Amino acid sequence: MSISQEGIHCNYLNEMDLVWDRPDTFTDTTLHYCPGCGHSVINRLIMESVQELNIEEKTIGVAPVGCSVFAYHYMFIDMQEAAHGRASAVATGIKRILPDRIVFSYQGDGDLAAIGTAETIHTVNRGENILMLFINNGIYGMTGGQMSPTTLKGSITSTSPDGRDYNQHGYPLDITKIIAQMPGSAYVTRQSVDSANAVRKTKKAMMKSLKYQMDGGRGVCFIEIVSNCPSGWKMTPTESNEWLRNEIFNHYELGDIKQLPKLKTNEI
Amino acid sequence: MNKKILMKGNEALAEAAIRAGLKGYFGYPITPQSEILEYLSRHLVGSNRVFLQAESEVAAINMVYGAAGCGERVMTSTSSPGFSLMQEGISYIACAELPCLLVNVVRGGPGLGTIQPSQGDYFQAVKGGGHGDYKLLVYAPNSVQEMADFVYKGFDAADKYRTPVLILTDGALGQMMEPVVFPDYNPDNHYTNHSAWATRGKSKNRDPNVITTLNLEADAMEKTNIHLQAKYKSIMENEVMFETIETEDADFLLIAFGLTSRIAHKALEMARENNIKVGLLRPQTLFPFPTQAIAELAENVQAILTIEMNAGQMVEDVRLAVNGRTPVYFYGRMGGVIPQPNEIYQKIKDVYHSSSKQISE
Amino acid sequence: MTKSSGHIIINIQKCKGCELCIIECPQNGMALSSNINQNGYHYAYLAEDICTGCTNCALICPEAIIKVYRKKKSKILKQPVSTL
Known part of the structure; x- marks a missing residue:
């Protein structure tokens, strides 16, 4: 690691504790994400959680098609890369065959809420004991910024050049709320990673979900992370996070939608 | 047992x-x-x-x-x-x-x-x-x-x-x-x-x-x-697998797989009763295809008839295997119709008694 | 020579200059360099000697390239930090 020659230097680092460093489960590979992209943070957070719970030897992740298609380059655990929309079906196959392993899927809004809606709904409906991570940035980032099912009204994308029009394109799909109503979901929450505090909360939700799965919980833990796409939104990273706070969170309100049930000891 | x-x-x-x-x-x-x-x-x-x-x-x-x-x-x-x-x-x-x-x-x-x-x-x-x-x-x-x-x-x-x-x-x-x-x-x-x-x-x-x-x-x-x-x-x-029935002395070869091979076998018996020396090759693996076996048999028969329950799909692989050594004919029924043995026998007779030019597809 | 209770070390060659850490620093101690790294990005650095080691910059950093140090609570010196 090269050390900055610019700015403040410290000559007594050995008198200090290292209080934060890149987790070992997060590889040294340079991330391919655009500057300021929330995917990078979310990729890291799930690996941080896996490391803190000491479950890297029993965790299997499922990567999606979309911007995080290369998630397995960064996550130092066994992983499968699923076809577009099918991550939850693939995760189902893994979890059913290896029920004592910890399984999570990672999908974007086009993947989970458009092409994979049927798999998403039915995975939740079966109450699979997996963690589903849903990164909602309201756009198809990888393919060049097209409108997604969660794009808000008026948003200009490469396939809604005049802004999303409900008459032509329908309404933003709030799949997380649908999932919260289903008996197969155990824990449903909507978080973000636009600030350090939001990052702490999202990690807490991940830790909680993984622990629940480790304790043999019943049902899907579903974490939506409303995130940014600076490149797709044609904004700077800072602007994109401000846009999240000023516009997007008004529509996709943050917070727990379904609380985790308390496990009875005989269920474990 | x-x-x-x-x-x-x-x-x-x-x-x-x-x-x-x-x-x-x-x-x-x-x-x-x-x-x-x-x-x-x-x-x-x-x-x-x-x-x-x-x-x-x-x-x-x-x-x-x-x-x-x-x-x-x-x-x-x-x-x-x-x-x-x-x-x-x-x-x-x-x-x-x-x-x-x-x-x-x-x-x-x-x-x-x-x-x-x-x-x-x-x-x-x-x-x-x-x-x-x-x-x-x-x-x-x-x-x-x-x-x-x-x-x-x-x-x-x-x-x-x-x-x-x-x-x-x-x-x-x-x-x-x-x-x-x-x-x-x-x-x-x-x-x-x-x-x-x-x-x-x-x-x-x-x-x-x-x-x-x-x-x-x-x-x-x-x-x-x-x-x-x-x-x-x-x-x-x-991994090629196939079965041959009465191909040793055959001068006319049927090729069929799956269900149609059973019907073709019946038609073969009818033809043999009428002194037409028919043999049957049945691919048990479709990929890999018994290309070599078909090529060898093609050297010794006057014609080949492929029978399928479709518009003629495997027959293309048969033709590639035969590579012009002998005429290849096709008989098929489609849409879920199962061909009857006498239909196939009739087709055998037609082909057998005709010249080398192809009759019908 | 720093006097503050915290310190950060940034792997500047991997910085993409998104500036999220600069916004996030509660002390306003970070800045974007006018220089560029090997990938052509202006990179973030600790400009003011006021770091508290709160980890906010590291948590928001998409590239996960910020190490955060904080002064030991006890005054007894332990062995040097091995990661240096």
Whole structure:
């Protein structure tokens, strides 16, 4: 690691504790994400959680098609890369065959809420004991910024050049709320990673979900992370996070939608 | 000697899968294969064995992808429209080199078609079916006994080559009842250790196992393709299976697979009674195709007649094998109609007594 | 020579200059360099000697390239930090 020659230097680092460093489960590979992209943070957070719970030897992740298609380059655990929309079906196959392993899927809004809606709904409906991570940035980032099912009204994308029009394109799909109503979901929450505090909360939700799965919980833990796409939104990273706070969170309100049930000891 | 049991083809196939050490089944109801699903829902029980009815064939094949990626023996079954839905997933499975067993109990198409038996999915099964350059190892049973036998062979070949294997059968073979004898087969003796690549959780002493089909670098993706093609070449060299009936003295050769081979056999007997020396070659594997055997027989016969329950699909592979050595004729019925032995016998007579020019397609 | 209770070390060659850490620093102690790294990005650096080691910059950093140090609570010196 090269050390900055610019700015403040410290000559007594050995008198200090290292209080934060890149987790070992997060590889040294340079991330391919655009500057300021929330995917990078979310990729890291799930690996941080896996490391803190000491479950890297029993965790299997499922990567999606979309911007995080290369998630397995960064996550130092066994992983499968699923076809577009099918991550939850693939995760189902893994979890059913290896029920004592910890399984999570990672999908974007086009993947989970458009092409994979049927798999998403039915995975939740079966109450699979997996963690589903849903990164909602309201756009198809990888393919060049097209409108997604969660794009808000008026948003200009490469396939809604005049802004999303409900008459032509329908309404933003709030799949997380649908999932919260289903008996197969155990824990449903909507978080973000636009600030350090939001990052702490999202990690807490991940830790909680993984622990629940480790304790043999019943049902899907579903974490939506409303995130940014600076490149797709044609904004700077800072602007994109401000846009999240000023516009997007008004529509996709943050917070727990379904609380985790308390496990009875005989269920474990 | 193991006991002879009277069973439906679909059920014999399902029972054989259990005896072959099936760990996970993921499927969706569709006629005429639903008995496989139903049988396994009742009998694939016990610890570490999974039966799951998926929400669609699309989900089912992707569950197979995930489960096969864990290195266990897993399968799915469907019928034609469902097999079409699975093609994307099968392409991924072939590229990711995941061993698994697929079953297509073919019905008449195209479209929703009919639930009557057909061989209309030959091209889809043998030529790849989904996107990209890949092949399935395809077995074509023609009896309830083979519906069972090819399951064991299929799982063993899938493990050996790390490739998806397809049993291409049809509604009639799936529904018919015949005696079947299940061989002695202990799955423990056929266990293949897939831990070198399977995703079962990364142990401390190794790097992560990653199952992916993505390679943005063209050169690297070509390497993947070259590797797959080398595997298919090895399959072509080692796995060809076919049966010949009365070909030794034949001067007229029938070629048929699956259900039509049984009807062709009957027509052969009728022809032999009338002093037409007919032989029959029945491919038991459709990929790899018995190209060499057909080429050799083509040297000694006056003509070849291919019989199929489709518009003429396997006949193209027959013509490639024959390569002009002798005329190749075709007789087929479509849309779920099963040809009668006398229709085929009539066609044999027509062809036999005609000149070398091709009569009808 | 720093006098503050915390310190950060940034792997500047991997910085993409998104500036999220600069916004996030509650002390306003970070800045974007006018220089560029090997990938052509202006990179973030600790400009003011006021770091408290709160980790906010590291948590928001998409590239996960910020190490955060904080003064030991006890005054007894332990062995040097091995990661240096």
